Amino acid sequence: MGAEKQVALVTGASSGIGRATAAKLAEQGFQVIAAARRMERLEQLAREVKGIIPRQVDLADPEDVENFCRYIGELDDPVGVLVNNAGYSIRGALEDVIIDAARRLYQVNVFSLMRVTQACLPGMRKMRKGTVVNLSSVVGKLAFPLSGVYASTKYAVEGITDALRVEVRPFGIRVVAIRPGFIATEFNEVGNEMTGNLMERTDPEYQALYAASGAAVGKLFVDATVPGPDLIGDIIVEAVLSENPKAVYWGGFMSEEWLQARAGKNDEEFSRYLAETTGLHDLKV
Template sequence: MRMNPIALITGSNSGIGFATAVYLARRGYTVWATMRNLHKAEKLRQIIESEKLPIEIAQLDVREDSSVKQAVAQIVQKSGRIDVLINNAGYGLRGAVEEVSLDEWKEQFETNFFGAIRVIQAVLPQMRAQHSGAIVNISSVLGRLAIPFSGPYVSSKFALEGMTEALRYELAPWNIKVILIEPGFIATRFQENAQLAHGAQRQDSPYAIFKRASGRRVQSNISRAAPPERVAETIYRAITHPNPKLRYPVGRDARFVLPLRRFSPEGLFERILMKQLGL
């Protein structure tokens, strides 16, 4: 009898992680929906119960070595394998490069970048032993282009993109697929959960006027955000493809802006973006 493939997702209590856990479970995956705070599992538990979904919930904080090791050991022990890892946990940090303290920069990288590496390193011995698997890193349109006042977030996603590209070559001999998902605006609580750097909260911030202008533009784009299920659908398409691409943009905004970035001269792209952002 063919067993369900096993998927591990980080940050599954909300947004894209939650939608992907449910989406994959409805399509025959056994999902390990992990989260750092199990008190936030209520909504997921309700849907598991009402639809009898094959979802297991486990604690995993991507910033804690012991939590990551324990969760992966538990999955291998109970499920015997890990077919898909989805590195989804992440948050946004806003503020001008000058105003964000070095500690805040490091915190941002600790979750969005080192967090993904920590989980990848924990699952790879198992995936290499299986000689199969897929690693999906949730990047962003902002892993390919920068906007102002999001420098730490943009940098963490650029770093994630570079690491993922290297990893894809390294794991090809083991038949382990490595994939980047690049969403545009997605309707989750991501914007509400984003942090504002302490230095950026000062009334006398020299950047205040520019931040207000670009913030208004960003807000108006959020209203056209795609649902998180669109990301889940794209992940499913990528992981079930025999030969997945490296990059999968998600949402109309992503599919418009990424080719524009790629094919227009840098100076022109900069002028278009500045106009869009009201700068």
């Protein structure tokens, strides 16, 4: 598929994977609508890279999402490439998750992704071509303990992506899931901020779990090289430019190991493996 000034829309383009992807698509000749809340970051990107159109949207605010969808519907040239990238995480054992925080997380990671996709599909159907790229995660296929609610949003993204891929294939629209492992972006920092002080609100009984899991997961990162967002940006551009993109791509620290472990084990075996790897298997409280 050639670029020929096609319109691409990248959500979450003010930082990390989205920023890298928006820049790379613009360098390939796409007109890139770069959307996020932090307008000054988007304007900075537009100054650095030709072909970026900054657009502010708060994907946690359903009314703002509707305004954004109206804007998408009224574009002279419809969006041909949609990269649903905006997202964040919250952590915590299920008992420690504040339900309103989970609702907001679902709004950004799942409902707004659905809604923005709905807004782009009519234009793609009319053109009989288009590409939808959904940022899932390794945790779209396996859920780490003490972080299950975030994983559940990515399981939802996987389900939506799998069905959509088959639904819109007859219109010539391709749908791709991306499953990053750990990638060095602002993701962790934002996750900490959105989670708040877990240790202050958790029942003391859980503290042993957080400590054991923190130590086990920390070990994985000793001497690790965690790649930056360009790795995933390059994968997304490869998928977009490919005549025949794969259904799923992955990349990043531990992505291969975790996804292979999940695919190669039955549910029983994988649950044990996960408990062992995250330091919780032999824990008794």
